[in-house]
Amino acid sequence: MRQAADLPTPFPLARGVPGVLLDAGALGDLLAAFDQVLAPALATIDNIDAYLDPDLTPADFLGWLAGWLGIAVDDRWPAEHVRRVLRHTPELLRWRGTVRGVLAAVRVLAEVEAEVIDSGGTQWSPRPYGIPPGSRAPLLRVRVPRDADLRAVEAAVRGAKPAHVPHRIETG
Incomplete structure (x- = not known):
């Protein structure tokens, strides 16, 4: 993995300073230090479209992306499952x-x-x-196979149904 010190900056700060000032002391070194600090932020901004694509975003950013879209991510989910969920998010919403x-x-x-x-x-x-x-009282019944992860089903149903509608999960 590349370190921040290895990242080149596309816009070195020294380019905007007259050369006479760069030769007059530690200004060049100070600007190079700023370049080193700013390079990761500039690289992120330059690649923001990749951060918004569930197939390209780094694994440690998946939770943020899901949060922006209103999807609760279970910490037990592998990264590929989170990516699959994010691909289906437009349909879910x-x-x-x-x-x-x-x-x-x-x-x-x-x-x-x-x-x-x-x-x-x-x-x-x-x-x-x-x-x-029928019945005046709203009720949503969800039937799933016996081997289903009921905690995951419960979370999915709670996030997808109208808040005022009670629900019941049945196995069978």
Whole structure:
């Protein structure tokens, strides 16, 4: 790994100072020290597009990138899983709060296929004054395989469903 001292700066500060001042003492050494300190920041700024790409960003930056997008990262996840989650983040955010969004979140974050049953939380009847089917109370039921990581499923569902809707996770 390259050290900060090895990074060349694309804009040496000494270029902007008249040569007569560089020969007159320690100013050249001071500017070189500033160049050494600023080189990592300039390299980061010059490569900001790579930091925003989940496939190119350094592993130690993945948590920051996920945080900017509102994705909670589990510390136990390997870097490749975090990268996969970040690649799917546009889909997760687009469908957040819907059955489709809960299904996608469980599939991507918990890595299991689920079945989501939404009570709808509304009632209606096709006939005037008819008995409405369904339930007024909203409820989201999520069925996952027995071997699913329930903690990961719980976190995925909580992040994807509307906050006011209670949920229940079932195995089977």
